[in-house]
Amino acid sequence: MKKMKILSFLMAAVLILACNDGKKTEKGATLMTQAEEVPVQTHSYDSVTADTIDVEKVSRTKGEWKQLLSPEEYEILREAGTEPAFRNVYYNNKKQGIYYCGGCNLPLYSSNTKFDSGTGWPSFYAPIDSKLVKRKIDRRYGMERVEVVCAQCDSHLGHIFPYEGVPTEERHCLNSLALDFKQMDI
Template sequence: MKNLISHRTFKVIFILISINAFSQSGNFKIKNPYYSRTDTKPLKVSNAEWKKILKPELYQVAREAATETAFTGKYYEFDEKGTYYCAVCGNALFLSTSKFATTCGWPSFYQPVRKNSVKYKKDTSYNMERTEVLCGRCDSHLGHIFDDGPKPTGKRFCMNSVCLDFISDEK
């Protein structure tokens, strides 16, 4: 009898279940002593230290510049009012008022909460030339910036949901 579910379909289902389980379980293996939503002082923490603290999925994206699968992130079609913070260190990154709907597969914003919330770095991986967006406090990879966003900036900060924490304005 033939298998009803192909190997490829099984892998996709497994990945989606894993992503969902991760998004509900928090980002840390152990308590993160560097996480603060009020401290903006830059951090100098080794990747070896971050690897002890962060869950593997967050570590892979934030510290190794991986990318979560498009259309799977918890904040892609999320539409609440509040503030998005770096999931690694707690640095304030974006206000929900700068988030906009897009078909790119990742949450997108047209401007950071403040100028030094993020840093930029040339990225020539995958034979492309892009601009990588890093957390201004802990240098974690957040995503990339493109010049096809809405007014007033014309920018699209295309971010990985796994690298974001969200706090509602209602809290």
């Protein structure tokens, strides 16, 4: 329990520092840099587990989200947009590491569960732990799908589809712009 409190404190401190010392976008909004977005960057994969991750609700106004995110990130994370297939940064990423929420930096997925689905989007068969993501029914566009969102900040990540040939028989089809990747040995 004490470890979780210390980790939570460190994560909060990193987020505060990141918000105060970000890089400026073309329109002047503040974005956190890659190093600042990864509060557990010195931990091994073994320490990025359900036991070491606290999910604490993040609540921001629309204006705060727009200052924090680029317009493209805002469209994906807050408006449930979808980026083009095969034209995104992580669909073909073969490096080992952890994928974090682009909205709040919660560790969500490991490269150990990433696979090539041939769809052009990063695909995973499971999150690090089911408590890190939430499922919602998405009835937009005249169909029913399962939307996957971050459990901490409710940012849209992508959708979950049935998929044979992987351990869970599910494909978490995610947007690269919804994720931040930190390379590490796992």
